[in-house]
Amino acid sequence: MSWLDGTMVGFDTETTGVSPQHDRIITAAVITRTPGGEDSSRTWLIDPGVEIPARSTEVHGITTEQARAQGAQPSVALDEIAEALVAALREGHPIVAFNAQYDLTIIEHELVRHGLPTLADRLGREVRPVVDPLVLDRHLDRYRKGKRKLIDLCTLYAVPVVADDLHAADADVTATLDLVGALAKAFPAMRNVDLDALHDQQASAHHDWAVRFGAFLKSKGETHDLPDPTWPVAAPAAEVEETAGSLF
Numbered sequence: 001m002s003w004l005d006g007t008m009v010g011f012d013t014e015t016t017g018v019s020p021q022h023d024r025i026i027t028a029a030v031i032t033r034t035p036g037g038e039d040s041s042r043t044w045l046i047d048p049g050v051e052i053p054a055r056s057t058e059v060h061g062i063t064t065e066q067a068r069a070q071g072a073q074p075s076v077a078l079d080e081i082a083e084a085l086v087a088a089l090r091e092g093h094p095i096v097a098f099n100a101q102y103d104l105t106i107i108e109h110e111l112v113r114h115g116l117p118t119l120a121d122r123l124g125r126e127v128r129p130v131v132d133p134l135v136l137d138r139h140l141d142r143y144r145k146g147k148r149k150l151i152d153l154c155t156l157y158a159v160p161v162v163a164d165d166l167h168a169a170d171a172d173v174t175a176t177l178d179l180v181g182a183l184a185k186a187f188p189a190m191r192n193v194d195l196d197a198l199h200d201q202q203a204s205a206h207h208d209w210a211v212r213f214g215a216f217l218k219s220k221g222e223t224h225d226l227p228d229p230t231w232p233v234a235a236p237a238a239e240v241e242e243t244a245g246s247l248f
Contacts, residue, residue: 047071
């Protein structure tokens with residue numbers, strides 16, 4: 001049986017900003033999709049302990065006042081989120097996340113910030129297996145022009161979504177889980193790759209993309225916010241090396 005016919009656990013966060021090292025999680029969703037296609041979900045609203053910038057509120061709709069009044073304490077919520085993800089990984093179920101490097105890196109930093117064991121600490125190993133539709137699409141259709149945000153890929157692969165619902169963590173997770181199936185229809189070879197191999201191939205594909213894109217940015221004089229080649233969790237200080245890799 002292909003991993004596509006098994007249980008998958010989707011994960012997404014909405015945060016105070018775009019830095020996984022420095023920003024905070026405000027909402028999170030973990031949705032388990034079983035082989036029968038049924039979803040069970042759990043969501044969290046967290047008081048990040050800092051002001052939520054207006055530009056972030058414009059994206060996800062959560063204000064500082066709402067988070068303070070209704071949000072859980074970070075140490076409690078983050079521990080619950082981590083345990084839900086680790087339980088899935090221990091069972092061999094893949095964590096499915098769009099731009100997984102961001103969400104998995106920010107939760108690792110948040111756990112450290114609050115003195116809690118990281119995902120890797122709890123597992124006693126690296127965080128795997130992970131499935132990231134962004135990494136897959138970027139590699140499998142490398143030369144396609146255009147944007148590759150979640151809404152763009154849902155449109156391309158005919159995944160029905162309500163655009164106004166996206167940027168809510170649970171809606172993003174549902175769309176991402178649907179997108180995995182749509183990608184597998186477009187690229188049937190995905191069905192024949194086991195999860196460990198798929199994880200390693202995505203890591204290689206992301207590394208190669210990050211090196212290429214980072215070199216392009218540097219050629220344009222950009223030296224900040226260069227992509228980190230390490231996936232699915234960004235390294236504290238990534239070393240950029242050229243490696244070759246291909247999927248399937």
